[in-house]
Amino acid sequence: MKNLEPSLAAADANVAVRDDAIAVVAQTSDRPSRLEAASYRLGQWLRSPRPYLMLIGFALFLGFWYLTVEVWKLPRFSQMPGPTAVISEWLSPDPTYGLSLYSPEYYQHIWVSLRRVSIAFLLATATGVPLGLFLGWSQRFKDYVFPVFELLRPIPPLAWVPLAIIMFQGSETPIVFLTFLASFYATTLNTMLGVESIDVSFVRAAYCLGAKRQQVFRHVIVPGAMPFIFTGLQISVGVAWFSLVAGEMVSGQYGLGYLINTSYTMVQYPTMVIGMITLGVVGYVTSAGVRIVGNYLMQWRARELAMGGDK
Amino acid sequence: MRRPSKGEIRIANVVKIYGSEEVGIRAVDDCTFDVPAGKITVVVGPSGCGKTTLLNAIAGFHSITSGTIHLDDLMLCGPGRAQADPGPDRIVVFQNGALFPWKTIVENVAFGPIVQGRLPRKEAFDKARRMLAESGLHNLESNYPGEISSGMRRRVEIARALMNDPKVLLLDEPYRALDSLTKSVMHEALLEVFDRNQVTIFFITHDLEEAIFLGHRVVIMTTRPCRPKKILTVDIPHPRDYSVLTAKRFREYLDETVEAVHEEALKAFAAGERER
Numbered sequence: 001m002k003n004l005e006p007s008l009a010a011a012d013a014n015v016a017v018r019d020d021a022i023a024v025v026a027q028t029s030d031r032p033s034r035l036e037a038a039s040y041r042l043g044q045w046l047r048s049p050r051p052y053l054m055l056i057g058f059a060l061f062l063g064f065w066y067l068t069v070e071v072w073k074l075p076r077f078s079q080m081p082g083p084t085a086v087i088s089e090w091l092s093p094d095p096t097y098g099l100s101l102y103s104p105e106y107y108q109h110i111w112v113s114l115r116r117v118s119i120a121f122l123l124a125t126a127t128g129v130p131l132g133l134f135l136g137w138s139q140r141f142k143d144y145v146f147p148v149f150e151l152l153r154p155i156p157p158l159a160w161v162p163l164a165i166i167m168f169q170g171s172e173t174p175i176v177f178l179t180f181l182a183s184f185y186a187t188t189l190n191t192m193l194g195v196e197s198i199d200v201s202f203v204r205a206a207y208c209l210g211a212k213r214q215q216v217f218r219h220v221i222v223p224g225a226m227p228f229i230f231t232g233l234q235i236s237v238g239v240a241w242f243s244l245v246a247g248e249m250v251s252g253q254y255g256l257g258y259l260i261n262t263s264y265t266m267v268q269y270p271t272m273v274i275g276m277i278t279l280g281v282v283g284y285v286t287s288a289g290v291r292i293v294g295n296y297l298m299q300w301r302a303r304e305l306a307m308g309g310d311k
Numbered sequence: 312m313r314r315p316s317k318g319e320i321r322i323a324n325v326v327k328i329y330g331s332e333e334v335g336i337r338a339v340d341d342c343t344f345d346v347p348a349g350k351i352t353v354v355v356g357p358s359g360c361g362k363t364t365l366l367n368a369i370a371g372f373h374s375i376t377s378g379t380i381h382l383d384d385l386m387l388c389g390p391g392r393a394q395a396d397p398g399p400d401r402i403v404v405f406q407n408g409a410l411f412p413w414k415t416i417v418e419n420v421a422f423g424p425i426v427q428g429r430l431p432r433k434e435a436f437d438k439a440r441r442m443l444a445e446s447g448l449h450n451l452e453s454n455y456p457g458e459i460s461s462g463m464r465r466r467v468e469i470a471r472a473l474m475n476d477p478k479v480l481l482l483d484e485p486y487r488a489l490d491s492l493t494k495s496v497m498h499e500a501l502l503e504v505f506d507r508n509q510v511t512i513f514f515i516t517h518d519l520e521e522a523i524f525l526g527h528r529v530v531i532m533t534t535r536p537c538r539p540k541k542i543l544t545v546d547i548p549h550p551r552d553y554s555v556l557t558a559k560r561f562r563e564y565l566d567e568t569v570e571a572v573h574e575e576a577l578k579a580f581a582a583g584e585r586e587r
Binding site: 199201202204205206207208209210211212215219220223224226298299300301303304305 | 370371372397398399401402403405407408409411412413414415422423426427454455456457458471472475
């Protein structure tokens with residue numbers, strides 16, 4: 001473990017090794033393996049104050065919730081289930097309102113929501129990224145398409161609900177459609193901005209070196225827009241959950257939005273809060289997943305940032 | 312040593328007006344001078360005087376309003392052809408550097424021959440590695456541009472240009488952002504590259520010492536609109552090294568240019584030209 005430290009420390013954000021004569025940093029041969037690097041980073045993280053501050057943050061939040069609801073019983077919080085009620089319901093093998101970590105139904109809800117978000121997110125990525133690339137690349141295409149896009153974009157997904165129900169059969173497709181919409185706007189817009197943010201020197205340099213138009217697109221426009229694309233995809237996952245819940249509250253048989261809404265109408269408040277917290281956790285995990293994929297695809301960026309972040 | 316008979320740029324009566332003919336800004340006005348083949352020609356002038364406009368016209372990034380620019384027998388732009396096509400016979404090294412940050416150093420250097428279809432991928436990479444080794448950059452191959460110093464990036468960028476055997480290198484204040492120590496190292500490296508390749512170099516700067524140290528010819532520009540005010544032939548033999556800086560002849564050339572440039576700088580200042 002000890003001999004691992006110098007080479008890893010060099011990749012660490014705070015240590016910038018800049019020397020004209022020697023390039024010690026990125027000698028691929030003595031790079032530690034991925035597993036070693038991960039365990040080293042975990043060790044560093046555990047030794048830093050960050051995980052403990054995080055725990056304190058959670059404790060304060062739970063404490064505040066506990067005090068307001070269960071100890072002080074403030075009037076505004078009188079209907080709200082306290083943390084003990086929620087947690088004991090959540091962990092109970094025999095829950096009062098029929099839903100906990102032990103009931104298969106709970107996972108059914110998560111699975112259905114996750115599936116809807118995934119389909120909508122993938123569709124939005126598959127259409128939004130190419131559309132955004134062309135919007136940024138061709139002024140003429142933008143002149144045709146962008147005004148319509150900008151007019152449709154402010155319409156909130158909820159306003160689409162009736163039309164979605166009229167347009168599509170069943171309850172599944174309208175929900176996926178609504179989820180798709182918000183994701184699609186975020187992805188397209190960020191991709192377009194990504195293309196527009198590319199320094200014109202890169203495009204000129206490529207032409208100078210003899211690249212044709214479509215080679216410039218492939219070698220400069222697509223990779224150059226990548227950081228913005230992934231920012232867009234992270235926003236896209238977030239808003240997908242957002243509009244998914246809106247859709248599920250209106251129609252559907254399963255899903256976390258549906259769960260929250262029905263437990264509200266059936267006065268099963270602890271279950272409602274379980275649904276909310278689960279949404280938070282699942283949403284965070286999907287968003288982190290997108291970030292990890294992004295970092296993997298843009299190693300040049302990760303390494304550049306590790307060197308001190310300047311251009 | 313290969314001495315190319317080609318690579319001469321002739322700029323004749325070039326005018327560039329931004330905006331409309333009547334009310335537009337006249338950036339370059341009736342500009343005529345030659346950039347001789349296999350020599351270093353340095354263009355100096357106050358910031359924002361239109362030097363870069365001229366370079367962009369040669370490179371094919373901008374159109375010109377009238378006049379002609381020839382590269383040897385080829386008319387790059389002129390009557391009926393307002394804008395040249397950019398191409399690997401004239402390669403630009405940019406002020407802020409334009410190595411693709413998403414490609415490794417060796418991928419950057421091999422880019423030209425690959426996209427032109429001149430070399431298969433593997434051969435292009437082999438040649439790129441040789442090119443980097445020649446410039447003493449061989450251990451950087453698998454790094455990304457963001458991981459190396461800005462001085463190194465400029466050298467890699469020149470290697471990337473030379474991979475294509477260009478007739479002309481167009482350098483737009485490439486060392487502007489570097490500190491003076493790095494700059495002196497860069498100058499010697501550039502002269503070394505020049506001695507090895509004998510490519511025509513068109514170099515823009517507003518640093519007079521740099522201009523005289525590097526140039527066979529120094530073209531001093533008037534402030535906007537831009538045209539040659541004075542053309543100086545620097546009669547100090549190549550290869551030069553840094554001992555030249557203290558030589559008496561060098562100082563004399565410097566005095567001569569300082570006076571001419573200072574006059575223009577005052578005019579530019581009075582006209583309220585913004586620092587670009």
